[in-house]
Amino acid sequence: MATKVTMEALSPTMEEGRLVKWTKNEGDQVKAGDVLAEVETDKAIMDLVARGDGVLRKRLANEGDASPIGTLLGVIAAPDENIDAIIGGAVPATAAASAKPAQANATPQSSDQSQSEAPAPPQQKAAGPVAAAPPAPRPASPPRPTAPPPPKGNGARPGATATPGGRQRSSPLARRLANDKGIQLGGIQGSGPGGRIVKRDIENVKATSGAARSAAAERLAAEGDFKDVPLTLIRKTIARRLAESNGPVPTFFLTAEFDATRAAELRAQLLEMGDEYKVSFNDIVIKAVALALAEHPEVNAHWLNDKIRHFNRIHVAMAVAVEDGLITPVLFDADRMTLWEISAKARELAAKARERKLLPEEYTGSTFSVSNLGMFGIDQFTAIINPPEAGILAIGGVEEKPVVINGALEVRQRMRVTMSCDHRVIDGATGAKFLQTVRRYIENPLSLII
Amino acid sequence: MAVVTYRDALTQALREELQRDDSVFLMGEEVAQYNGAYKVSKGLLDEFGPMRIVDTPITELGFAGVGVGAAMVGLRPIVEFMTWNFALLAIDEVVNAAAKMRYMSGGQFKMPMVFRGPNGAALQLGAQHSQAWESWFAHIPGLKVCTPGTPADAKGLLKAAIRDDNPVVFLEGEMLYNTKGEVPDGEHLVPLGVADLKREGDHCSVITHGKMALVAMRVADDLAKEGINIDVVDLRTVRPIDVEAISRSVQKTNRAVVLEEGWEICGMGSQVVDFIQRECFDDLDAPVLRVHQEDVPMPYAKNLERAAKPDAGKTIAAIKKVMYLD
Numbered sequence A: 001m002a003t004k005v006t007m008e009a010l011s012p013t014m015e016e017g018r019l020v021k022w023t024k025n026e027g028d029q030v031k032a033g034d035v036l037a038e039v040e041t042d043k044a045i046m047d048l049v050a051r052g053d054g055v056l057r058k059r060l061a062n063e064g065d066a067s068p069i070g071t072l073l074g075v076i077a078a079p080d081e082n083i084d085a086i087i088g089g090a091v092p093a094t095a096a097a098s099a100k101p102a103q104a105n106a107t108p109q110s111s112d113q114s115q116s117e118a119p120a121p122p123q124q125k126a127a128g129p130v131a132a133a134p135p136a137p138r139p140a141s142p143p144r145p146t147a148p149p150p151p152k153g154n155g156a157r158p159g160a161t162a163t164p165g166g167r168q169r170s171s172p173l174a175r176r177l178a179n180d181k182g183i184q185l186g187g188i189q190g191s192g193p194g195g196r197i198v199k200r201d202i203e204n205v206k207a208t209s210g211a212a213r214s215a216a217a218e219r220l221a222a223e224g225d226f227k228d229v230p231l232t233l234i235r236k237t238i239a240r241r242l243a244e245s246n247g248p249v250p251t252f253f254l255t256a257e258f259d260a261t262r263a264a265e266l267r268a269q270l271l272e273m274g275d276e277y278k279v280s281f282n283d284i285v286i287k288a289v290a291l292a293l294a295e296h297p298e299v300n301a302h303w304l305n306d307k308i309r310h311f312n313r314i315h316v317a318m319a320v321a322v323e324d325g326l327i328t329p330v331l332f333d334a335d336r337m338t339l340w341e342i343s344a345k346a347r348e349l350a351a352k353a354r355e356r357k358l359l360p361e362e363y364t365g366s367t368f369s370v371s372n373l374g375m376f377g378i379d380q381f382t383a384i385i386n387p388p389e390a391g392i393l394a395i396g397g398v399e400e401k402p403v404v405i406n407g408a409l410e411v412r413q414r415m416r417v418t419m420s421c422d423h424r425v426i427d428g429a430t431g432a433k434f435l436q437t438v439r440r441y442i443e444n445p446l447s448l449i450i
Numbered sequence B: 001m002a003v004v005t006y007r008d009a010l011t012q013a014l015r016e017e018l019q020r021d022d023s024v025f026l027m028g029e030e031v032a033q034y035n036g037a038y039k040v041s042k043g044l045l046d047e048f049g050p051m052r053i054v055d056t057p058i059t060e061l062g063f064a065g066v067g068v069g070a071a072m073v074g075l076r077p078i079v080e081f082m083t084w085n086f087a088l089l090a091i092d093e094v095v096n097a098a099a100k101m102r103y104m105s106g107g108q109f110k111m112p113m114v115f116r117g118p119n120g121a122a123l124q125l126g127a128q129h130s131q132a133w134e135s136w137f138a139h140i141p142g143l144k145v146c147t148p149g150t151p152a153d154a155k156g157l158l159k160a161a162i163r164d165d166n167p168v169v170f171l172e173g174e175m176l177y178n179t180k181g182e183v184p185d186g187e188h189l190v191p192l193g194v195a196d197l198k199r200e201g202d203h204c205s206v207i208t209h210g211k212m213a214l215v216a217m218r219v220a221d222d223l224a225k226e227g228i229n230i231d232v233v234d235l236r237t238v239r240p241i242d243v244e245a246i247s248r249s250v251q252k253t254n255r256a257v258v259l260e261e262g263w264e265i266c267g268m269g270s271q272v273v274d275f276i277q278r279e280c281f282d283d284l285d286a287p288v289l290r291v292h293q294e295d296v297p298m299p300y301a302k303n304l305e306r307a308a309k310p311d312a313g314k315t316i317a318a319i320k321k322v323m324y325l326d
Helices: A084-088 A093-102 A111-115 A122-126 A172-181 A199-207 A215-220 A233-245 A261-273 A281-295 A339-354 A428-443 B006-020 B044-048 B060-072 B086-104 B134-138 B151-163 B212-225 B243-253 B268-279 B302-308 B312-322
Strands: A003-006 A016-022 A035-040 A045-049 A054-059 A066-068 A072-077 A226-230 A251-259 A301-303 A307-311 A316-318 A320-322 A325-327 A368-372 A391-405 A408-422 B002-005 B024-028 B053-055 B076-080 B114-119 B144-146 B168-173 B180-183 B196-199 B204-208 B230-234 B237-239 B256-263 B289-293
Touching: A016 A045, A072 A084, A172 A199, A251 A428, A261 A281, A261 A408, A261 A428, A281 A316, A281 A339, A281 A368, A281 A391, A281 A428, A316 A339, A320 A339, A391 A428, A408 A428, B002 B006, B006 B024, B006 B044, B006 B151, B006 B168, B006 B180, B024 B060, B044 B053, B060 B076, B060 B086, B086 B114, B086 B134, B114 B151, B134 B144, B134 B168, B134 B237, B134 B256, B134 B268, B144 B151, B151 B168, B151 B180, B196 B212, B204 B212, B204 B243, B204 B268, B204 B312, B212 B230, B212 B256, B212 B312, B230 B243, B243 B256, B243 B268, B256 B268, B256 B312, B268 B289, B289 B312
Parallel strands: A316 A368, A368 A391, B024 B053, B024 B076, B076 B114, B114 B168, B144 B168, B204 B230, B204 B256, B256 B289
Antiparallel strands: A003 A072, A016 A035, A016 A066, A035 A045, A054 A072, A226 A307, A251 A408, A301 A307, A320 A325, A391 A408, B002 B180, B144 B237, B196 B230
8 A cells, every 4th residue: 555755844843845865766665764865844954754664666856846744755655556646646535544544643644635626736736835835625615414424534634643641632623724734733732721722722833933842842841840820810911912012922121231250250260170161151141041040930931822831940942053044952951950061062952053953852842042142242132032932031242341340440341131021921020130140140150160 | 775674674575575476465363454463564454455465363273274275276375473482383284284295295286385473582471472483493394494684684585485485484583573774675585595694704603593693793793892803694594504604604714603592402503503513623623602592481580581591792702712712
């Protein structure tokens, strides 16, 4: 029986993927799990694996082609099996149905494709505009109720993704939308009754980062690692009013200048001790932020539309510039890492990011973010919040400045930071108190290594 | 377009069809001398005379049967019941004679007749006189059932019902006779079995019929002020039901509330929900909710009667629930 090879959702946010390289040739024998091709997602280069056994009979995409999720890229089948129908797009319902169990839930093979009377040929679909996967054609007029019911199995859509904790509830529409968009339901926080995933939750996934869907997010959602705070009426009103006035994330900014003289001295001393003790200002800031977050759980939070989630664990994302964009690898449990562990891990993640080798679980699941442009000579800047996180800290460069201390002019190392806050979650005073704590750590850096 | 009452729209329909076709006649209690209990036949006796506007004794079963016989021999009777609560006495003629005759005679007899009268609760008329009967008659193959909510629909549907060769149960809203609305000038026909989208919105579908169409339109106008825009699908005819109109709306809004005047169990809404779950399963973002009369005989006491009836408040609550706003 034939198995389709389709463009799969290999990153939580990808809408199309570019086939970098086929690793199997037409005619090669393949087993389920074998790597068929390398696919470049919006985040990294990932392996596309076979979902069934047989011979790779046909490769429909060329190397370098970009295809929306769900596009047919190839066919795995028995050596003598007739696959014309699949390639032609007119998939017999039985073949489609039997191929389905072999495919992961992530496979966004639209069941509408097999349902519709005249599905668009896949080649045509591949040529279509990015992300504009056309809505599945619907019969022009729904059958009257007197019409005979469709044959069993045809028209059945894949159910909700089961989660370890049991069945994930979701509305039929949410399942269809997720299926169409190639989104996995596991890990999405449903906002309906009993945690039911509804339409708006799927739309939010599309609108925000992939944080909520990854393995890391599932780890985050593990019981007891967070506290959900029901929205009070005033909180709801603040959220609604501010979002109306200021886009989807009503952001405000708090800027502070820290004295980094002692931090600079500490760095210098550590460097004298040897390369293995070397830390960057960025490492110092991450450690300070992580410790401050531990003291301010209301900042270590996600906005989840119907509630605010305060996390008990602290996962700090750091923005890393890559060749054609930006990615935010995560330092998990950063508050429990030593400064040197942070330093080593940050270097490792940054290197992987630049090679585009980060795995989805390495760049999703953060609870707060830090962005540093100090090394580019930027004094201060504002960073954009990575939803559903409630804040991000933008770090400027450390430079010598004249400062008045106790009535006397002194030259000190100064660092300007700007915190972007989601006002639905963080109020001005909350953010300011958090920054005070960050300041305390940065200006007393010994506290970071003891 | 002229603004007329629901009552006058019905009278216009009767007059126009009586003028158009001399096989059409009206009979019932008090329809002639008294101009009808609700004055729907006002002036018709003077215009058409006692052979075509016929007062009957207080014998619902008897004159309904006379109507069935007249239809069998080629006339087009309109049988008025003073209220549909009284029509229970005649239900054997409606269900076992009128609804079955074409079928059991192998099509030898047509049944071009209309049973009409006020339906549903008015105000404090007590349990026996405050009932909505549409689901009873919609249950019966062989009948068509109209439930107009506006003057325009009342006129257009009644004219179409009189011209139909099948028995039509025509349920007028007892509380609607004095309501006003625009009615198109000239010949105005509304085909049976076609719903009307009375308000348009993307957020939720309210599917309703009869008197409740007015409630739904008021709800739509109120919710529009909160930025919630709903589709109001007025079925107008509850047998046959316009399933396509329901599907079209629910597939657009992904959520539905079904509003009706009658009781919950085996009500019209049960059938509508069934159509929705079959035709729109993958479009639904929330369970379909229903708004209907409480499952009790209508109380007489004013406050209890109000509590028992479906209303705008209950409808808005249901809409917000399916939109996950509550």
